[in-house]
Amino acid sequence: MSSDVRNDLKYTDDHEWLKVENKNAKVGITDHAQSELTDIVFVELPEIGKTVKKGDELCVVESVKSVSEIYAPVGGKVVGVNKKLEDEPEQINNSPYDDGWLVEIEIENKSEIDELLDADSYKKMI
């Protein structure tokens, strides 16, 4: 079963995706990651306004059996969280790139985006 990898996104080798929109970026986990985790049943989101450095723990996604930390693909300030996931964590399984987004970050240093993987490199990795 091959996973969906979208061309307009950037990726990390921890299976997070980043969608850049001007100075902000939405972050989520990839289709491959959600299918590996299966049934996501709980999400712990950060406080809005929290600042994170690249690689810091951003949020936690739990399946029935596992706890997975999600790391910030870029540094910056948390300006939005997908509150809907607190009631419907399964959206991450159903729609990892759209309704299942996790956090929106105001990017502090745009050059960090260049360090991320493009779709082709991520496809090769998984």
Place this chain on the structure above:
Amino acid sequence: MPVKSPLHDLHKEFGARFTEFAGFEMPIQYTSIKDEHLTVRKSVGIFDVSHMSNVWITGDGAEDLISLTTVEDASKIPDGKSQYTAILRENGTVIDDTIFMHLGDKFMMIPNAGMADIVTNWLNEKAAEHNICANVENVSNEYVILAIQGPKSRDTLQKLTKTDLKNIGFFSCQYIKIADTDCIISHTGYTGELGFELQITPTTAAEKVFRKILEAGKEFGIKPIGLGARDTLRLEKGFILAGNEFEGGRTPLEAIMSWTINWDHDFIGKDALLKQKEKGDYERLTSIVFTEKGIPRHGCEIQKDGKKVGMVTSGTLSPCLNIGIAMGYVKPDFREQNNTLDVIVRNKPFKAKVVKPPFVPKDWAQN
């Protein structure tokens, strides 16, 4: 290298993902834990539990040896009955919890995964020390164990045997032919649902039985079930898991297994238990539900007003109830029903309360 089940390739064929558990590589899930869990609650599932051990206890003194080394008086368990019990050290802590089956003039014991040699050696040692004429043999490698569990388990198996399964009562066992294959059947399980466990030897005969059961259960939507759902199914019923709930050395009194103890006979560990009982001041396994969103996990601290009063040994999100549930050892003053406690997950307190097990009542899916 972990040991693979004789059915490993079959599990691969059904899309299993594997995990290592107590030295065995076993399926953790095929589709998803939640889906498999609900399949067992509502209909029927089949588990390969060959990681569990098989030990034959034979000889004139077999019964005496079991009575000496477990909290059960084996002379009270008639031929054709299975019994859940515990094997204790002299200090009263549990070596293993197990089921033994009384099959004619011998007994088959089913210790936990990875416990076969420990239990076999312990029993043989005690037989020698006490001059009991019994032989204990680890035959785990010769058996595949299948568990068929769920409200439709009997209807599924009945299609494959001439024996009327209604005549095999709860915690009864006997030799039987299932799918033209000689098995030992026991009306037992670890899910809290109607269910049966099959011991199959030689192991090469098991693949056919597994496939026939899947075929017979097709009309009920039977699925193969992994260890992930096995764990959530047992936890919803408040059943203990040896590796978690006995960690660090726990007595049956602490693990709320006093109901299994037959005090009217002498057994190894009895004196220690009597002393503990008299003293009374010991932690006990306690069932806890979250009253807010969150998932308790093994090792989470349990607090009352910021002070540690216990520790979670098993925790999960209940697939049936969709709330966090846990078992853990809690100090005596804090385990009254409805008492509110905090469980610390990632340094944050989550509100919880003490409840009476099981978390999920009998026949949940029917109500």
